[in-house]
Amino acid sequence: MLQLILFSTLNGVLYGMLLFMMASGLTLIFSMMGVLNFAHASFYMIGAYFGFEISRRIGFWPGFIIAPLLVGVVGALIERYGLRRVHKFGHVAELLFTFGLAFVIEELVNMFWGKLPVDYQVPPSLDFVAFTLFDTTYPAYRMFMLATAIAMFAFLIIVLKRTRVGLIIQAALTHPNMVAMLGHDVPTVFMMVFGVGAALAGLAGVIAGPALVTQPSMAALLGPILFVVIVVGGLGSLGGAFAASLLIGLVQTFAVAINGSLVDLIGPTANTIFGELGNVTLAQIAPLLPYLMLVLVLIFKPTGLFGNRET
Amino acid sequence: MRKLTLGVCMAALLAAGAASAQETVKLGYIDPLSGGGASVGEGGLKTFNWIADEINAQGGLLGKKIEILPLDDKTNPQEAVVQAQKAIDAGARFITQGNGSSVAAALSDFVTKFNDRNPGKEVLFFNYAAVDDALTNDKCSFWHFRWDANSSIKMAAVTNYLKTQSSVKKVYLINQDYSFGQGVKKLAREMLKAKRPDVEIVGDELHPLLKITDFAPYIAKIKASGADSIITGNWGQDMALLLKAAADAGLQANWYTYYAGGAGGPTAIKQTGLAGKVHDIVEGDSNTAAEAAQKTEVEFRKKNNISIWYPRAFNEMRMFAKAVKEANSLDPKAVAAKLEGMTADVFDGGTGTMRKDDHQFFQDMYVRSFGPLTAGQKFDEENTGWGWTVKGKVLAADTNVPTTCKMERP
Incomplete structure (x- = not known):
C-alpha cells in the first residue's frame, strides 16, 4: 500500500508539474491580454517536434536548449504579426484566431512529420534507473523531468517577484494603460510574455516528448485539461495554476489507483438507484474527474481557488 | 465545326x-x-x-x-x-x-x-x-x-495453455474500456474459473481506449497488487505503452496477451528483459511457417x-x-x-x-512467447535480436465454439 501511495504521488506530482509548465504561460497570457489562447497546447506539441528534430541531428541536449527558444520566437512572431493585428477587432476575433491557429499547427505537423508517432528517444545519458524502492524501479529521465519543471517554476517566481522586468509585467497585468503612460512599451511587454509563455510550453514538450508519445494528437489530448487547470486555479493567478496543476495531477493518478465504486460505498442499494453506474469504479472515471472539478468550481466558486476575477 | x-x-x-x-x-x-x-x-x-x-x-x-x-x-x-x-x-x-x-x-x-x-x-x-x-x-x-x-477462441487458447502453467497463481486483468475489452474481461473471468479455479484474480482494470500516453499509474497499481501474471487484450499504442511503462518500473511478471506482437511491443519487451515471459496468441508464426x-x-x-x-x-x-x-x-x-x-x-x-x-x-492457432532467437530461427522483431517461439498449438477442431447466430440470408 505504501508503495502504491509513494509511486502514485511521484507520478501525480510529475504530471502536475508538466501541466503547470503549460498552464503558467497560459494564465499569464490570459491575465495580461485577456485572451484565452486555444493554441497554447500546440506550442507544447511544436516543442516536442522541434526537440525530436534537433535531437536526431545534433543530440538531445542542444535540442533541450534550442527548441524552447525557437518555440518562443515562433510565439512572439505570432503575437506580433497575428494576434496584435486581430486585437483591434475585439476579444472574439482574438479567440477565433487562436482557435484556428491550433488547427493550422496540427495540420502543419501532420504535413511535416506525418500522422504516426515519431521515435523521440530518451537520451542515453539519462537512460538508467534512478532508484529502486520496494523492487520497483524509477527511471532517471522522470526525475530529470521533475527537476526541470521545478527549476523552471523557481525561475518564473524569481523573475516575476524579484526583478524589474517582473515588476513591469505585474503592473501591466492589472494597469496596462498606466504602465504605458509611465513610458513603458506595453505592446513589447505583451509580445515578450507571449513568447516566454510559448517557450515554457515548448520546454514542456521537449522534455515530455520522449516519455509520453510525440504525435500530432498530443496537443488535442492535453489542451482541454489546461483550461481546467487555469479555471480551477483562478484565471490569471500563477499560484492558483500551480495548486490546480498539482491537484489535478494527483487526483487523476490516485483515482486510477482506487478501485472503489458506488456499490462499495453505500452497498447494493446503489444499483437500484444508479443502475449500471453503481458498478463503475473510480479508476474507470479517472479521466473524467478534472472536468467534474471544472463544473463544480464554476458552480460554487466561479473565481477559482485563488483567482479574484469571475470566469 | x-x-x-x-x-x-x-x-x-x-x-x-x-x-x-x-x-x-x-x-x-x-x-x-x-x-x-x-x-x-x-x-x-x-x-x-x-x-x-x-x-x-x-x-x-x-x-x-x-x-x-x-x-x-x-x-x-x-x-x-x-x-x-x-x-x-x-x-x-x-x-x-x-x-x-x-x-x-x-x-x-x-x-x-x-x-x-x-x-x-x-x-x-x-x-x-x-x-x-x-x-x-x-x-x-x-x-x-x-x-x-x-475473442472466445483466443481466450480458450490462452486458458488452455494456462492449465499447463502451474506457476501462475495471481492474475491481473487490464483491458480497454469498450465492447471488446469488456468482452475479454468477462471471458477471462469465466474461463479461468472453469479451467484454473485455484487462480486468484487480484485486479481487474478497464482504461480509456487509445487515450492514455502514460501507463505508469496503472503499472504502480499492478505492482502493488502482487500479481504474477497479466492477461490483456490491449492492442496498438495501448499495448506498446503498457509494456513500456512496465519496463520503466521493472515489473517482472508473465504476460498473456492477444497482441503483444504489434508495433512497438517487441521493442518494449526486449527493454524489460522478460525473456520467454510475454506471450501472444496468433494464427501464424513466421519462424515455424511453411517455406x-x-x-x-x-x-x-x-x-x-x-x-x-x-x-x-x-x-x-x-x-x-x-x-x-x-x-x-x-x-x-x-x-x-x-x-x-x-x-x-x-x-x-x-x-x-x-x-x-x-x-x-x-484455423489452427498458436501460443507464442518472445525471447532471444534460438538456433534455426530466422526472424527477429523490430531489430531487437529477439523473436517469437511457438509454445503450443491449438487445433481448429478444439476452438469450435458454438454460435448463437441466426443468419438472415437475402
Whole structure:
C-alpha cells in the first residue's frame, strides 16, 4: 500500500508539474491580454517536434536548449504579426484566431512529420534507473523531468517577484494603460510574455516528448485539461495554476489507483438507484474527474481557488 | 465545326475516363490512419497494398486490378460509417476493416441496412481483426465475414495453455474500456474459473481506449497488487505503452496477451528483459511457417520495414480472389455465397474453414512467447535480436465454439 501511495504521488506530482509548465504561460497570457489562447497546447506539441528534430541531428541536449527558444520566437512572431493585428477587432476575433491557429499547427505537423508517432528517444545519458524502492524501479529521465519543471517554476517566481522586468509585467497585468503612460512599451511587454509563455510550453514538450508519445494528437489530448487547470486555479493567478496543476495531477493518478465504486460505498442499494453506474469504479472515471472539478468550481466558486476575477 | 470536334473529344475523354475507372476493383480500407490507432492502421494498409500487388501480378480479379482505397476512421464508429459511404460513392463494393470492434459493429450494421435499401448494389464487409464475439453471434450479418479468431477462441487458447502453467497463481486483468475489452474481461473471468479455479484474480482494470500516453499509474497499481501474471487484450499504442511503462518500473511478471506482437511491443519487451515471459496468441508464426510463407515474409519485410502482423489478411484476400474466380462474378452477393463454408489453404500452411452458420473463420492457432532467437530461427522483431517461439498449438477442431447466430440470408 505504501508503495502504491509513494509511486502514485511521484507520478501525480510529475504530471502536475508538466501541466503547470503549460498552464503558467497560459494564465499569464490570459491575465495580461485577456485572451484565452486555444493554441497554447500546440506550442507544447511544436516543442516536442522541434526537440525530436534537433535531437536526431545534433543530440538531445542542444535540442533541450534550442527548441524552447525557437518555440518562443515562433510565439512572439505570432503575437506580433497575428494576434496584435486581430486585437483591434475585439476579444472574439482574438479567440477565433487562436482557435484556428491550433488547427493550422496540427495540420502543419501532420504535413511535416506525418500522422504516426515519431521515435523521440530518451537520451542515453539519462537512460538508467534512478532508484529502486520496494523492487520497483524509477527511471532517471522522470526525475530529470521533475527537476526541470521545478527549476523552471523557481525561475518564473524569481523573475516575476524579484526583478524589474517582473515588476513591469505585474503592473501591466492589472494597469496596462498606466504602465504605458509611465513610458513603458506595453505592446513589447505583451509580445515578450507571449513568447516566454510559448517557450515554457515548448520546454514542456521537449522534455515530455520522449516519455509520453510525440504525435500530432498530443496537443488535442492535453489542451482541454489546461483550461481546467487555469479555471480551477483562478484565471490569471500563477499560484492558483500551480495548486490546480498539482491537484489535478494527483487526483487523476490516485483515482486510477482506487478501485472503489458506488456499490462499495453505500452497498447494493446503489444499483437500484444508479443502475449500471453503481458498478463503475473510480479508476474507470479517472479521466473524467478534472472536468467534474471544472463544473463544480464554476458552480460554487466561479473565481477559482485563488483567482479574484469571475470566469 | 470546331465546337463539335471539341465536344466529341470531350465525350471521348469522359468515356475513356469512365472505362479506366471501371477497370479496377475497389476495396475500401477503413481503419485509423491518425490518432492513437495510426501505427497499426498504417501497418494494415501496407499489408493490404502488398497483397493487392500480389493478386494483381497474378492477373487480378477476372482481369481487373484491385485498388485499395485508404480511408481514415480515427478509430471512431461514426467516422467509419461516413468513410464507408465515401468508399461506396467512389465505387467500392467491398470494404475491409479491423481495428476496433465498436467500429466493426457500426460498419456491419451500416452495410446490412445499406444492402436492404439498395438491392442490386450490395456491399460486402471483410473483417480482418475486430474480434468481439457479438459480431458473429447476436449481431451477425450475412454481409460480414471475419478472418480473425474471435475473442472466445483466443481466450480458450490462452486458458488452455494456462492449465499447463502451474506457476501462475495471481492474475491481473487490464483491458480497454469498450465492447471488446469488456468482452475479454468477462471471458477471462469465466474461463479461468472453469479451467484454473485455484487462480486468484487480484485486479481487474478497464482504461480509456487509445487515450492514455502514460501507463505508469496503472503499472504502480499492478505492482502493488502482487500479481504474477497479466492477461490483456490491449492492442496498438495501448499495448506498446503498457509494456513500456512496465519496463520503466521493472515489473517482472508473465504476460498473456492477444497482441503483444504489434508495433512497438517487441521493442518494449526486449527493454524489460522478460525473456520467454510475454506471450501472444496468433494464427501464424513466421519462424515455424511453411517455406512459401517465409519467402513472402522476407520480401514483405524488405519492402515495408515491418513484419507480417496479419497472416489473416492474406487469408482474407486470397479467399476473396478464390471466391470471385469460383463465382466468375464480382457481384458481392455471389462472392458471399461462395465464401460461405469455403475451405482454403491458410498463409502459414494447413487449411481453414469459413463457417457457414456465422461467417467466422476457423484455423489452427498458436501460443507464442518472445525471447532471444534460438538456433534455426530466422526472424527477429523490430531489430531487437529477439523473436517469437511457438509454445503450443491449438487445433481448429478444439476452438469450435458454438454460435448463437441466426443468419438472415437475402
